[in-house]
Amino acid sequence: MTIPTAEITENERVGREIKAWLARHSLKQTDLADVIGVAQKNVSRRLRGEIPFRIDELLAITQALDITLGQLLGNDLVNEKNPHLVSGEGSRGQTSGHFVAGDGFEPSTSGL
Known part of the structure; x- marks a missing residue:
C-alpha cells in the first residue's frame, strides 16, 4: 500500500532545491542572505516557501x-507543464483570467 505524500507548493519545491544546493556548497542561510540582499529571516521564509524568490534573486544565486x-531549480520543476488559471478583477470591475506556470516565477512589474 502506497501512502500519498502531501502536496507541496511550487515555492516550497524551489526552497527545497535551493536548500540542497546550499548544502552541496556548505553554505548557510546568512551566506544566501548576503547574495540576494535580504535579512536571514527572509531567506528562511523563502526557503520554507512562505514567500517566493524573485527572478533577480534566483539569478543572483x-x-x-x-x-x-x-540546475538550481531541477529538471522536474523547470520542465513541468502545469499552467493554471489565475483569475482576478480588472480595473473596470470585470473578472479576468490568465494562465501562469506557477507562483513565484513572475518578474516584478512595479514601476512599468
Whole structure:
C-alpha cells in the first residue's frame, strides 16, 4: 500500500532545491542572505516557501554558485507543464483570467 505524500507548493519545491544546493556548497542561510540582499529571516521564509524568490534573486544565486537556473531549480520543476488559471478583477470591475506556470516565477512589474 502506497501512502500519498502531501502536496507541496511550487515555492516550497524551489526552497527545497535551493536548500540542497546550499548544502552541496556548505553554505548557510546568512551566506544566501548576503547574495540576494535580504535579512536571514527572509531567506528562511523563502526557503520554507512562505514567500517566493524573485527572478533577480534566483539569478543572483545561480551566479554565486556558478550554475544555471535549470540546475538550481531541477529538471522536474523547470520542465513541468502545469499552467493554471489565475483569475482576478480588472480595473473596470470585470473578472479576468490568465494562465501562469506557477507562483513565484513572475518578474516584478512595479514601476512599468
